[in-house]
Amino acid sequence: MNPLLVQFLSESRDFSQDIGQKLLQMEDAPSDQGLINELFRLVHTLKGNSGLFTFPEMTRVLHAGEDLLGMVRDGRIAYSRELADRLLNAIDFVMELCADIESTERIDASRAKDAARMTESLRGLMPAVECEAPASARINAAAATAEEMPTLAELPGATREELLRHCRAGEALNWISYAPVHDCFFQGDDPFFCARQTPGLLWGGARPSEALPSLAELDTYRCVLEFHLVTSASREELDEHFRYVTEQVRIVAVNPQWLELTESNHADPHCIAGRSVIANAPAQTAPSSGAGEAWRERTAAINAIFAAQQQILMLDDHPDWRAGRIRAVGAVLVNLARSAGDQVAASEIQAALTECLSTGRNSLLLLWLETSKAHLIASLSGASAPLSTNPAATRSNGSEEAPPASEVGPAQSTPGDGIKFGRRAEDSSAGPRNLKVDQAKIDRLMNLIGELVVSKNALPYLAQRAETQFGVRELSREIKGEYSVINRIADEMQDAIMQVRMMTVSSIFQRFPRLVRDISRKLGKEVQLVLEDEQTEADKNIIESLADPLIHIVRNSLDHGLETPEIRRARGKPETGTLTIRAAQQADRVVIEIIDDGKGIDPAVIKQKAYEKGLIDESTLERIDDREAINLIFAAGLSTAAVISDLSGRGVGMDVVRSAVEKINGTVVIHSELGMGTTIRISLPLSMAVTQVMIVESDGQLFGIPMDNVVETVRVPKRELRKIKQSLAAVLRGRIVPLKSLNTMLGISATPLANSDDELAVLLVQAGGEILGLLVDGFRETIGLIQKPLSGFLSGLSAYSGSALMGDGSVLMILNIREIV
Amino acid sequence: MKRVLIVDDAATVRMYHRGILESGGFAVEEALNGIEALEKALEANYDLLLVDINMPRLDGFGFLKEMRRQEIPQPPAIMVSTEAAARDETAAYRAGANCYLVKPVRPSQLLAHARLMLGEAGR
Structure with a gap:
């Protein structure tokens, strides 16, 4: 897979997880502006990333999410649970898309519908007026809605800009969808040629009309392509051109608004190229940048840069960074002159800049631009010509070579009361300076250290042999001395790598807010989740093998332990139940406690159930005390819930928990008080390395x-x-x-x-x-x-x-x- | 070799821009947010800044303003944004950007801008 795509997937996953967490945090602090800003930024960035690729489904959903969050941020709509639900769903969807991409490097066509639904659901929460904006493209579309013309919104931005220019120049554009019938080759048609020969063709694209079979099964005599074309030709010309295949062609007059539609997905496709082919990053499938294209880009860039500098010089504000801003403009202009090989222009600019900085007015530079811009643009556009023949070079006073842009002198105006750079408030929110390392690398290091630890054990054998077999006691002592040094280093290395492998339990705890929220809502229960000491650390393997047992226990507590609000009220408890998950380090073990204040476990019920299921015999039934009875829930095949729900209660939960915990040398103990709640305590070694x-x-x-x-x-x-x-x-x-x-x-x-x-x-x-x-x-x-x-x-x-x-x-x-x- | 500082919080975008610029023969360094960019820019003189808008800690506008306040050589700055709105473009110029490109930037487009703003002769 292309490394950019790998990077994209990895970053998307991180972002999605972050977004999920922040959404949950928002539930507790819906008015936290910092949080909403952060959330907006994450979704925005994720959307931006997806725009680098041709993943319109993902971009579209994220765009809607971004718009929605933008409105929440600006206070135009209020944060609600409903909103959080839909956004969470959208993020889940994005994660699914990532999984698709990971396995097939593309998004399955069937996802488009889900994406549309998801987008609709997000946009549905926006005020009606705002909703109009993205849908406005459809208003004038008599025959075709935006959905019917997906390719138009997916056109690369530059192409759309160019098409828009044609529209603005008064040309009427037509959009054509040409879907040749599968057996067209047998009817003497040449669809590709026909598409290429379309009069007035401005843009064209081809894509498979159905999922392409594997190469082995591909029937080369069956046409599965579909063409999309944009042309400036009139309807009559087109009807004439496609007269043999009229029923396979759909022609729609392009409404310029469709082109303005700022669905921000535009990759950089080849013109006639299948979508599945360009579903990679533009960097990798970069268009064959012919000389023509590079020249066009260069000309466009020259004009854009000049226009921008002019616009900057014309700004009428006077901020305290104005001098720096002008000096940067000076640097750009000097560099443009240097690009053109025009040293004279460069020194003229330099002089005008100095003047501007001392007077605090930009008029001189502006004047220079007005009078000399055209000349410079001309020499830049013809810059491939040898520099010596550049007419500008012969102009005027032959001054020294202009200083390089980066040496444009310091500002002569006072810097004002600008904040001096240093550490400040923003720094406090600094992210941890962590290094992300592939697990495989750590494992390799771990293995090597393991081998070192073992190899060093060969030294005492050697020392012994030196003494007993060869009778060199002195050497033996020296080997032992070396051994103790290597031994110490190996021990420290082992300790250090253990530290690297240490993870905080928060990595599993962070799943619980969402889990608890979803399950409790499904069950109609009010539950407050309290997570304590999430920063407790343990070895990565331990943490990872803890995840599943913990989820089992939490599900059980929610399902069987905590009561519904009505029952809790009747029993004189607060309606909201509390589920506490607490971690602590005790000596060389990490202890996790899951505490609920639910109805507790009734030992009598458990005993009865266990007896009925044949897990204990009659004499045991008589003999065991409540404590032992409660521990029977760890026995295989015991389910006490009256109704087996889809969440838990199939009686596989607790015995699975116990075996999973014991597998990593842990213990699990349960303590329950009828009516008061249940505490489950898992104790695990800190490291099993x-x-x-x-x-x-x-x-x-x-x-x-x-x-x-x-x-x-x-x-x-x-x-x-x-x-x-x-x-x-x-x-x-x-x-x-x-x-x-x-x-x-x-x-x-x-x-x-x-x-x-x-x-x-x-x-x-x-x-x-x-x-x-x-x-x-x-x-x-x-x-x-x-x-x-x-x-x-x-x-x-x-x-x-x-x-x-x-x-x-x-x-x-x-x-x-x-x-x- | 001309040095370009990419300021963007999205690793994917940084990687994309880096690939393009390196293919054009520029040396590239990266900063993940405005604060880090400022620290780097004060340490070393870059020849060009490629700045994203939305970033944690200090956004692109904040970074450019602070950068332009410094009494140091002022390199040209390209601002890249996902928004094509004229309002954002003007805001970028006010903050101290020298040109404004809409993401995703085409490789040839970015290279053309970088070469011109760095004073490199024709291709």
Whole structure:
């Protein structure tokens, strides 16, 4: 994809998100002028960006949004929920279009209708008079509405300007839509030739009349093109020209107003070029800038620049930056003279400028322009001629080369009371000076540091070998010294990269205002959302895996927890329920609490439901207390809502939440008080990048076991093993612990090896609240490592949570204790 | 090499203008808003300014006014806007712009303006 388009999509996404947020903020502060200005600017800029490409659907919707916000900004219409809703929808639509563009680099033709509807819905909120303006083009259109002639509004701006010039010169233009029938080639027609030969042709474009099939399926004998032409020829001439295909041609007299219609989308297409072809940036599909075109642009620019300088000099205001303004005009004129190679003119301008600055009047420069402009324009237009033959150069006093424009002397008039530049109020709203970095780059850095951390572990081995194998104790000590230095640096690097990966929880919290607003409105509930300590940080992966569980919980709270206003009133609670989402860092964990003041969870109901669904048996039903009962909502397949809504309540919510949280070594606890509300507390590690792992040996292989699972290591004499039913057990610290052989669990046939004292190595692990002894051959050290998830074919092995590279180059498999037990 | 400062808050537009100007052999620098542009313009003498109107912190009008107040060499400035209205054009001239182009600017159009305003001889 072309890099400009990539940039556009990335920026559009950021802007859309920003706009969504600002709209929500507006709901709380509808009269905040700063906010509305900001909002307007964002939509305006986004619209401007889309105008660089041929995405009329997007531009049109954004244009309407911009107009609407402009009116809100100017106080012509009031901000309302309705307005926010429609704008939010429009922004969602823009996001969808971005997704379209991302996948196909174009917007599907079917979107045009949605765009029109969306635009209509936005314009519908504008006062009637304002609505007229964009629709005015249709007033005089007897036969064709603006919709029927889409290409006219999509013409490049320059072309429209040129066509408009023809109109103003009194020419009557006709717009032609020529849609050749599909089998026209078999009727002896040559549509392209016919279109090209249209008399008085001023502009022409072709585009597919239906979606083009893939190249393999393309039937080259079937015409799927449609031509749009603008011509100055009369109706009679055209009827004559198209006499063989009259039924395929529609001719409409152009109303000049259509050309003035400032739908600001105009890319820079080739003349006869399909729309899908030019759906890229003009920079990439730049017109074959022939000499003719460049010459035209240059002439136009010369005239425009002169006219502008004249207009500036004629301004009748006297602001305190007037001197600077005049000096800039001087610089432009001097440069124009230099462009023309006319040093004499340059020094004349310089002299006039100095005079103007000292007198505070522009008359001298204006006078110079009036008398010498034509001459300079002439030499500029003919500037391709050799400079020496330029007649201007021979003129008059042969002064020194004029100073370059940028050295035009300092102002001689007093600068007035202009504010001296420095830090000021605007600075306070400064955006963060952040660097946006592709995640892949961070991941790469992370991987490299991971490898460094592991490679450095090879040094102690080396030191040991130096001493034991080669007997060089001195070298061994030196290696160890170097090791400690590298070790420290590696640790710091690891820490630094962790810091880079830290994200604030606000990135997920910011989704909630919209979510809560939409859902609560759908459910007819009044909910106030309170977000606390959004700036709490955690590792990116943690934050990302937190998003889905949190959304589940929030949906549940809104759906099942918080009551409708009527019920709340009846229960003596404020009608508006409060949902608080709070983040906090506690030691090396981040804790998220979701608190609602809804109806709470009734343990009796839960118990009953769980019993009915067969999740607990009768004895459990009798035995468990309220706390345990409430925690049953984390069991799979339990739904307590009387009515299953489309939001939640299919009973898949909470158990999904728990497994998602546990997957990243988190815990989730629920606390609920009937009638008062529910608090759900999720605790997660700050970072999951470095895992402390204990290495064990079994059947000559090494395995890693996360320290989170390890309780303790013990040696049990073989004779103390007990056989209970089919399984092994041992009495440890006064309790019976079931023992399993790691070999058996991994399908290795070898039996556990005992040491010389006939003791077996037992690693006590905990999984899901239960303690189990793993029989292994031996324990090794505990190390911190960066776990990499198994990928590809191996990712199906649930017994392992990942792998890591060891200092000696070998790969360590890390066991997923919860799965294998 | 002539140096042009692009002042625009939209990264897409900056990239677009940069591409055009660099293809014309100009050195390009960027500023994201008026304040940043002013900081840069006070540090270095640019030969041309390409200024957007709507920007956060300090808009194009504010930037140009402040720029024109400074007692430094005054480079020509092109203002680019999405609005074709004459009212905006006059406002741009009042603020200190030397010409006014409507977005999206055609590559050949921008190059023609830049070359002339920078005093480069014919193509």
